[in-house]
Amino acid sequence: MNRTSFTIVLACAVAAAFCNHARAETSTKPWLDGSGLLPPRHNPARVPPATAPGTTDDAAMVPAVPLAALTQEAILLFDAGSQSNRHYDLVTCLDGLTFGFGNWPQAEIGAFFSALMMDAAAKAAVIRRFAEAFEADPAAWAAFRRSASLTQSGATQDAVETGIMRLLVSAPKKNSPVRANTDGTCRAQAPVSGAFYQTHRAWLLPAVRRAFRDPDVVAFQVRYWEQDVITPAIKHQQLLGLPADGILLMAFYESNPGQVPTLQAALKKKHAPQTLRAGGQSWQWNAPPSHLGSVTIEDWHKLLVWQAMCPSSTNKFRIRSRNIAYFSKYLSHQFILPRERKSNQTTVPDAGSPENCNPSLVKMRKTS
Structure with missing residues (x-):
């Protein structure tokens, strides 16, 4: 086992809650053509199985190569948008x-x-x-x-x-x-x-x-990406004290550290930031705003990092598809954004709304 794989396995062992709800690995083989190549225009986490090569059903898809659950979940989020183009080829x-x-x-x-x-x-x-x-x-x-x-x-x-x-x-x-x-x-x-x-x-x-499209080349791509994105994301998630699914947020950050300059500066010094900018103003890292009531510090940190990743300019403003998918899965049961909708029983933030990136406009979702 190489160092990157060990780090990811260790993260799953420590953060069992994340790995339990991430997609489980499957023993079903992926579809390969007569030359032993994977199908074109797919990401490594989701290809048709050998038993159903023509399927377009997401639930039937399998990993192209063996993947850690954490890596699979991260890849699926990065490829969440219709134009994400996270294809191995x-x-x-x-x-x-x-x-x-x-x-x-x-x-x-x-x-x-x-x-x-x-x-x-x-x-x-x-x-x-x-x-x-x-x-x-x-x-x-x-x-x-x-x-x-x-x-x-x-x-x-x-x-x-x-x-x-x-x-x-x-x-x-x-x-x-x-x-x-x-x-x-x-x-x-x-x-x-x-x-x-x-x-x-x-x-x-x-x-x-x-x-x-060769499985050995796809497997290399995954290992290279894990070393470049996932391993530092785990390191920074632990440094910031984020919950386990915060690894995914930090993976988004690692793909473009310049999107959150204050966080980038703090992590270079190996400590959490005192403040992060979101919605046009700075917010205290360890002091959630009073209007969020009983929010836990961990949930506040996730929300603040998520909102700090929003585009700084309102010109052609658009929240990335992966961030939208992350909010729907990991934050929507705790927070209500000013502009969101329901789609197939899932809460989906409006990607074109700068208001969704302002902590002062967020409300706590009532739990039954």
């Missing part, structure tokens, strides 16, 4: 390139593929799948060979490995200002200098879209 032009279920940007290419090429199973899989893609698409192989300055005429595994090391492990370290449409197409149709996707799309799309 994602390749789009945003930021020059955005790829994988972790939505890693262009600046992450080198670190990601360096780690992948040190993982024996993932390395073998990605080389094999790239080679298969190039054998099926001679134009893609020609583009890859040209870009990597390869002398080999055929897509041998040695040639593919050399190309991956040259093009991906040694890839650009900066993002590129390219925006993507909701369907993944690029707004800038002409190539943008420094944009990896637009420069290399002829080979990148067929190769990555195939390789990233």
